[in-house]
Amino acid sequence: MSTPDRLIESTRELLWERGYVGTSPRAIQQRAGAGQGSMYHHFSGKPDLALAAIGRTAGEMRAGVEEILSGPGTAAERVSAYLRREREVLRGCPIGRLTQDPEVMADPMLRGPVEETFAWLRDRLAAVLAEGRERGETGAGLDPAATASAVVAVLQGGYVLARAAASPEPFHQAVDGLLALLSRS
């Protein structure tokens, strides 16, 4: 990996583990095995590096979600596949956790990709649910946008419950609860 790549990857890991406020430029340099001069040669500072790191994480997340949602199956099956795909539940969501970072939320440049990622995700899920409604599948009477927001919220909240319990169990329970509701609607 090139030095800028190592710096970006180290920033991604640290943002996920410790958040933005808890990540110092020095910790990034140490993890990347890069000197201070090298870091400031490639990036103007921590915000610039964080932006690159968040952009890369958001891009990977979108690609993974799109692969599932554009796959075969009914709308309910695709939403279920999305909710049930393998996850490192206890690590939480690398994008969602940024919303708890006051400095990320206060900086429009850093909040931008977080907002865009969730807006895209809600829209994409709403489109899948609207497709299912047109085909007369389950949930034909539901508002696709509201249901999509509930789906994304259950995932993000499931991570919170799992971390609180130090166990993935409440995450899976919340997903089961939502899917049972969806299958009956």
Added chain:
Amino acid sequence: MSTPDRLIESTRELLWERGYVGTSPRAIQQRAGAGQGSMYHHFSGKPDLALAAIGRTAGEMRAGVEEILSGPGTAAERVSAYLRREREVLRGCPIGRLTQDPEVMADPMLRGPVEETFAWLRDRLAAVLAEGRERGETGAGLDPAATASAVVAVLQGGYVLARAAASPEPFHQAVDGLLALLSRS
């Protein structure tokens, strides 16, 4: 307010605003208008103060939830009242946000009240839903524990979506989506 009370209240505010990692003993002292000697006279350090602050926040939260859930109405009405009660959506949940704090999660003493609060909340909601099931209300075929976890997850995830969007709208949309699903089950 007494000095210990001012220190606890300042810690509560700072934990909510900036998290544990982002809150220094110095910032607590400044906000409380207390000196370092005074703080260490009353508390052994930041973890001790945080424990008192988290305990107080958790106690208030439980009392507020209990008031709604033990009130009148069907199970669905009480769950709806709980989800729709007025909230400072953009500030997020003072307990839930602690799950994103690596130092809180790594310290069993500090994670304890976070775990207990969510376990209590899920159990309490499950009991309300089980009551509704026995009375033959809506959702009679649902698993109360799974549905309760989905309800708590939608709230916690709704805060994440609202903060990402810098608007309470996605929070309310997720709540609407879940309540529509519940009312059809």
